[in-house]
Amino acid sequence: MLEQLVQQLDELGQRADDAVTTAGDEDALRKLEIRFLGKKGAVTAAMKAMGKLAPGDRPVAGKKANEVRNLITTAIDSRRSSLEADRIQRLCVDPHFDATLPTPRRGVGALHPVTLITQHIEDVFRAMGFHLLDYPEVETEFFNFDGLNIPASHPARDMQDTFWLSNGLLLRTHTSPGQVRAMREYDAPFRAIFPGKVYRFEEVDASHEHTFHQVEGLMIERDISVANLIDSMKILLSEILEREATIRLRPGYFPFVEPGFELDIQCQVCGGKGCAVCKRSGWVELLPCGLVHPNVLRHGGLDPDEWSGWAFGLGLSRLVMMKYQIEDIRHLLSGDLRFISQFRQG
Ligand code: FA5
Numbered sequence: 363m364l365e366q367l368v369q370q371l372d373e374l375g376q377r378a379d380d381a382v383t384t385a386g387d388e389d390a391l392r393k394l395e396i397r398f399l400g401k402k403g404a405v406t407a408a409m410k411a412m413g414k415l416a417p418g419d420r421p422v423a424g425k426k427a428n429e430v431r432n433l434i435t436t437a438i439d440s441r442r443s444s445l446e447a448d449r450i451q452r453l454c455v456d457p458h459f460d461a462t463l464p465t466p467r468r469g470v471g472a473l474h475p476v477t478l479i480t481q482h483i484e485d486v487f488r489a490m491g492f493h494l495l496d497y498p499e500v501e502t503e504f505f506n507f508d509g510l511n512i513p514a515s516h517p518a519r520d521m522q523d524t525f526w527l528s529n530g531l532l533l534r535t536h537t538s539p540g541q542v543r544a545m546r547e548y549d550a551p552f553r554a555i556f557p558g559k560v561y562r563f564e565e566v567d568a569s570h571e572h573t574f575h576q577v578e579g580l581m582i583e584r585d586i587s588v589a590n591l592i593d594s595m596k597i598l599l600s601e602i603l604e605r606e607a608t609i610r611l612r613p614g615y616f617p618f619v620e621p622g623f624e625l626d627i628q629c630q631v632c633g634g635k636g637c638a639v640c641k642r643s644g645w646v647e648l649l650p651c652g653l654v655h656p657n658v659l660r661h662g663g664l665d666p667d668e669w670s671g672w673a674f675g676l677g678l679s680r681l682v683m684m685k686y687q688i689e690d691i692r693h694l695l696s697g698d699l700r701f702i703s704q705f706r707q708g
Contacts, residue, residue: 364419367411368426374404375430382437388445391438398434405431469699472706475682476575476694479602480557483577483678486601490594492579493554495547497540499561500531505539509661510618518617523563533561537578538618538675541654544580545662550669553581557678568638568690569646575678580654582664582671588621588653591672595625595649598676603685608634610645619652619673630684639689646684649676 378398385391398404405427412423453459473481484494503514512518522535540556548554557577564570579594592611599607607627614624627648629640636642651674656666679694686705688694693701 364415364423367408367415367423371405371408371423371426371430374398374408375433378404378430378434379437382434382441385441385445388442391441391445395438399431399438405434470706472703474694474702475686475688475705476678478705478707479678479682479685480575480577482602483555483557483598483676486598487555487579490597491553492581493548493552495540495544495554495556497534497537497543497556497558499534499559500527501534501539502531505542506532506534506536509542509658510538511655511657511661512617516617518615525561525563534558535562536560536675537576538673540578541580541618541658541673542662545582545659545664550582550664551584553579555579566692568692569641569680569683571679571691571695573695574680574691575682577676577678579651579674579676580671581673582654582669584669586653586670586672588672591651591653591674592623594672595651595674599627599649602681603630607684614650614652616650616652618655618658620655622652623650625649625651627684631687631689637689639683639691646680647677648680648684649674651675 378394381394382391385394396403400406408430409424409427412420412427415423488494506524507513507516507519524535525533527533537556537558537560540554544552544554544556555577557575559573560576561573564572566572579598581590581594596609599609607630609628610626612624612626614622616622624647626645628634629637629644629646631637631639632644634640634644636644640646651672654671654673659666659669659671679691682688682694683691
């Protein structure tokens with residue numbers, strides 16, 4: 363039985379080798395490959411027959427079958443190379459073939475500007491010892507609102523129109539829900555950023571989208587100061603914009619920080635003269651921030667007498683607009699490759 367199978371495999375190898383060496387073109391070669399090596403091919407069938415051999419004979423037959431399979435594979439590869447060489451040779455002597463004709467242009471991809479800036483921000487903050495965290499876009503009411511000191515009756519809930527899901531969850535309206543999540547997940551002190559997509563049921567215009575990107579930053583320490591927060595915000599902006607930009611700081615109200623600030627940037631699209639992006643004001647709201655409210659620290663399981671923190675919620679889509687002087691936020695989600703290809707690097 364073993365001898366018979368070994369002989370059968372030898373003959374199979376020989377037959378395959380003969381057929382492959384005389385295969386006239388790539389198509390014929392592919393058919394032979396399927397006939398001999400395919401799932402229903404001759405070698406596979408022979409291997410199945412091994413199951414009927416005595417257990418002691420199976421390794422010998424298995425070794426032989428592998429040898430034959432390798433032999434056929436090598437023969438096919440070598441014939442394929444020689445057919446390809448013949449084809450090129452024929453082209454070289456073909457008077458109609460012009461090697462100087464331009465080839466069809468292949469599209470080269472480019473990273474989306476939001477991705478480029480996100481990566482840049484991640485680099486800047488990683489260098490300052492920040493963790494990079496990722497939190498869900500489908501959130502609970504608790505993390506998006508209550509945990510951030512925004513109970514159901516609070517008028518601040520109306521500041522961010524929400525997409526509610528039928529199961530009681532919601533699409534996060536900002537990246538701030540990560541604050542309480544991070545405090546519960548990591549031991550203080552710690553520092554982290556969490557970039558991501560956020561959603562608001564909003565009217566869309568040159569500077570407002572229903573889906574846009576933010577980056578949240580959170581630093582929990584024993585004695586944190588507003589000065590430290592403002593310094594970090596300035597480093598962030600100058601590193602990312604790679605140029606000096608005029609900013610202004612004014613008090614801002616967010617229930618989850620106290621005190622809270624609005625950091626605006628002079629509109630980089632119109633140079634502060636007034637346009638659709640800055641609503642003719644010359645300024646763009648970019649980077650609200652503040653010291654973490656004691657109630658939020660409590661929800662995160664931290665004692666406000668012992669721990670303090672600062673947080674910011676950068677409008678990443680707007681920062682991208684400022685950096686590249688994009689005159690309408692709708693370009694970012696347009697999916698238009700002509701737009702994205704402008705950011706091809708190198
Ligand atoms: C917030 O979302 C707060 N969570 C930010 C925060 C975090 C404050 C931590 C304090 C501490 P606001 O709704 O202002 O705040 O949004 C933050 C930024 O997102 C804005 O300054 C703006 O740059 C950007 N933004 C807001 N709405 C839109 C929109 N519809 N389209 C594009 N960008 C927007």
